[in-house]
Amino acid sequence: MKILVTGATGHLGSLVLDKLLETVPATELAVSVRDVSKAAHLQAKGVDVRQGNFDQPETLREALRGISRMLLISTAGEHRQAQHQAAVDAAREAGVQFVAYTSIVNAQASKAALADDHRATEAYIRESGMSYVFLRNNWYVENEQGGIQAVLQGMPWVHATGAAQVGWAAREDYAHAAAAVLTQDGHANKIYELAGPLRTTAELAALVGEVLGVEARVLEVDDEAYAQGLRAAGLPEFLVAVFTDMQKAIREGALATASDDLERLLGRPPQPLDHAIRAMAQP
Template structure:
């Protein structure tokens, strides 16, 4: 049985590989990465490092050859780019005779008003149409995505948001990585959809939990999307990123991430890392820089 992870040098992919290497022999593991030189650490641990680029399907034919179970970690970029790249990966998996595909999707993808949902809807559809057994890992939201806001609070700023009072199912990337590794390497996950959502909290509740970790009150400043965009520009975010971060706030505000589910516990066999503990880890990592 040969397992392969795409994007294995990224933040999530590297964590998935660390988890897999704890329980799966290295000679059963392969990775597909755009720049193999960035995966030398994995190669030194006995992992089969293959070059694969979602923009060049011919490289994926070689990368996926002989693979039984595949984890496609969703790529970065605009919606059209991601749809095209994911389609290339799915088609290559079918040509290679892959027997199982796990894919990192987004919360409630098939019914979502999330502005980032279209690539995931298209990719889930493409995978289903291959007839290959699958598991869709509908990741809610990484707690690490709030690192910039946490850094702002540590510098004395309020918690700024335009997301209103709707809730999000934050969890640490480590929890998502362990879930992905469990599905890729485990049995009984064929044709499943997992809504991987932590306990739901509002922005105010998240800020309150961060205040408990830091031992201080954190004011929450609810602003309009336009005001949020200006604040983000003032923090130095590139112009092309502004619509993305504003879109995230809008998606949270319209309830896209307010998905109640115990699928995390089903897959992990444990509760997700508590919010305060996750925030403490992120604060410690920031302060250790």
């Protein structure tokens, strides 16, 4: 059995590879990356490094040759649904038997615009005939880098999420859950809602203040003020729309899904967020 991870040089993919290498021989692992030079460190460990470009389907078919299990890490950008479908088509044609896909919490019912591509990709994978597992990740605490840096600079943590709850967990825990389903049996055609303990933004900010020993003020604003702040920071309009819509979706409960699936896959409780918070506080 050979396992392949897409996006293996990214934040999540690299953590998945680190965990897999603890128990799986490097010769049984492969990665598909756009730029193979960025995966030289994996090649040096004996991992099979393959060039695969989501915008060039022919490269994906070659990259997936001889692969049994695949982790499809969702891409970013405006064309990811087409990219995901190209990867699924290539996997089916290459004879991949099992696809694990990193989706979003409550994908089928979520009203967040961010969920649209995930919902479509889940449906496409189901229709492919391959076995699958959907890892519906809640929110990475690392997504809150901006708020944490604001607090460290004595500014308020600006948000538009109201008193809604989010199941933040460390990216490392989501990665370890992905490694578990790739190396264990019994996960075929399962859906896992992965989340840490539910907290509000104000509660997370208070935890940040406690961990870092600083005052953590929060400032709740409306969607328009939040969007204006993103524009002032220089974000392109596409991302302004995505991030502002996500604040609204969170406010309306899109990420307030309690579940012990992450703990069950990890075989332990999700790690406290202290370590990730300290790491994000580094310059």
